Amino acid sequence: NAGVTQTPKFQVLKTGQSMTLQCAQDMNHEYMSWYRQDPGMGLRLIHYSVGAGITDQGEVPNGYNVSRSTTEDFPLRLLSAAPSQTSVYFCASRYTDTQYFGPGTRLTVL
Amino acid sequence: AQRVTQPEKLLSVFKGAPVELKCNYSYSGSPELFWYVQYSRQRLQLLLRHISRESIKGFTADLNKGETSFHLKKPFAQEEDSAMYYCALGTPFSNAGNNRKLIWGLGTSLAVNP
Numbered sequence: 273n274a275g276v277t278q279t280p281k282f283q284v285l286k287t288g289q290s291m292t293l294q295c296a297q298d299m300n301h302e303y304m305s306w307y308r309q310d311p312g313m314g315l316r317l318i319h320y321s322v323g324a325g326i327t328d329q330g331e332v333p334n335g336y337n338v339s340r341s342t343t344e345d346f347p348l349r350l351l352s353a354a355p356s357q358t359s360v361y362f363c364a365s366r367y368t369d370t371q372y373f374g375p376g377t378r379l380t381v382l
Numbered sequence: 383a384q385r386v387t388q389p390e391k392l393l394s395v396f397k398g399a400p401v402e403l404k405c406n407y408s409y410s411g412s413p414e415l416f417w418y419v420q421y422s423r424q425r426l427q428l429l430l431r432h433i434s435r436e437s438i439k440g441f442t443a444d445l446n447k448g449e450t451s452f453h454l455k456k457p458f459a460q461e462e463d464s465a466m467y468y469c470a471l472g473t474p475f476s477n478a479g480n481n482r483k484l485i486w487g488l489g490t491s492l493a494v495n496p
Contacts, residue, residue: 276425305483312391312488313488314468314486314487314488314489315426315468315486315489316486317483317484320483330483362425362426364426369414369416369431369433369472370428370431371418371426371428371484372427373425373426373427374425375425376425
């Protein structure tokens with residue numbers, strides 16, 4: 273099993289650009305989520321999904337969209353990037369009480 | 383309000399010394415608590431869950447409901463324990479049955495010096 277994979281590992285955007293962070297898992301987990309990690313702020317939940325076709329907002333959803341068309345994939349879209357979205361983004365899937373994290377995407381918005 | 387507090391941003395100890403990473407929570411229900419660890423250049427991973435009462439890599443954590451704490455302890459720290467440690471509280475989603483979301487502390491960076 274590859275576990276949770278994320279692409280790209282690094283990305284630099286200009287303000288106003290859009291992009292999609294990819295996340296996939298091959299463990300058939302129903303629950304998936306996106307976090308951002310910022311210094312001094314810990315991990316903050318952006319969006320989550322409890323199964324294909326079901327998504328909901330976390331703590332900091334503004335500026336991000338998600339969809340869940342399959343169990344495996346949970347992409348995160350930035351519609352119009354802002355410098356405040358400079359962060360490290362983690363995708364995670366969950367089975368019972370254990371979360372499995374991806375390696376992260378380091379995003380810089382100039 | 384549901385909250386997890388890790389009062390120390392940075393904890394520095396010498397190799398062989400005992401280490402305790404503090405975690406306090408605020409939750410009115412029955413808590414599920416976890417410790418996650420992120421070693422340098424590695425992904426975040428589960429270290430301990432309170433319900434299993436296990437010892438992993440020499441670390442233990444006991445849930446103290448009276449003090450609403452879940453401190454992580456190790457009697458003799460090793461250099462390879464240097465990492466970022468996050469305490470997390472599992473709380474139920476309103477619309478997802480048995481699924482729970484995690485509320486995270488801000489993390490404590492542990493540095494074990496030789």
